[in-house]
Amino acid sequence: MQTETTLAQADVSELDLVKRCQAGETEAFDELVTRYRTRIFAMIYNMVHNEQDAWDLAQDSFVKAWKSIKRFRGRSSFYTWIYRIVMNVTIDWLRKKQVKGAGVEFDDAIQLREVNPASKTLPKAEPLPYERMERTEVRARIDNAITQLSPEHRAVILMKETEGMQYHEIAEALGCSIGTVMSRLFYARKKLQNLLKDVYENI
């Protein structure tokens, strides 16, 4: 009960901050940025795997949020609303990068063909004992596996597994249906299970 009250108070003060931002108070926006910057930076970093790019994209996202905060009507929570901006900015950036880049980093069609929905996940690499792996190696394996997902699949799996967001929140943040979120989650999990089985098996 106490937790619920605390959460409610937090929500009210957040709404208050948003109203102050809508009135043009940059200090209130600064407070909102402080609340969300770490989570948003982590989310973007996990999608783009480059600190400088993540920094710039986080800045772009917050600037866009500031410019459009007057249009925020409070129908969804502020964090779902800002996640939508973050996702649009990041996915757009990744798509542009894909077009500019020489090679194809990810391809939805290939990915879906590669995954048999009824298949059991089997490790592609030889199992390595987790103890012998350096933490950086594990991180590199995960980053590499995530790089093989399309931007939309990355977004869905990261929001679900690292942010603990509900299906409908992810759908709202990405502007798609719940069914699409679940379908993307299905394929993203299958792909990552295939690529990382030896890693998580040894935890």
Place this chain on the structure above:
Amino acid sequence: MFMKTFKTFEEKWTAWLDDQLTGKELEDFEASLPDKEAAEAEKRDATKLGALLKQELGAQPFSNEEFFNHQLRERIAREDAQDRPRRAGARSTWWTVPRLVWTGAVSLALFMICAVVVMREKTPSERSEYLTQILNMRVDPVVSPNATVSVFETQGDRVTVIWTEGLQTLPSDYAAK
């Protein structure tokens, strides 16, 4: 509480992995699995994958947090300053959005009025000569006191039907036309 009916296999599987299936939906789905043990193993794998991702990606260090805010504040101030004259310039111009809308509406109304006037204007040259002649007969009460003439027109198909009743005589040159 999350409530949804799951349609595709992918949706049901995902919901099952995340313990979102309940009641009959859960029973039906588990009964439809060809290999329950393999499916359970998959579920355990998915849970381990989720734990791994949360552990490794959840806490991303973010250095220079205050500098991030500082840089953002400066950028917002700069972009606001750049936008302000643009917004003021947009306001001072004669062609504001309401004026554009008003002018558009007036122009449309004028066009409609002109179109209606032009369309209602009669073009006598397109009228049948027979019609004129019969109508002339109709107005002569001596020749045809009880004559009535009805005209049906379909301009799109260029068809005119003349329905006459009580005519005593026809114009002498009628057959030649």
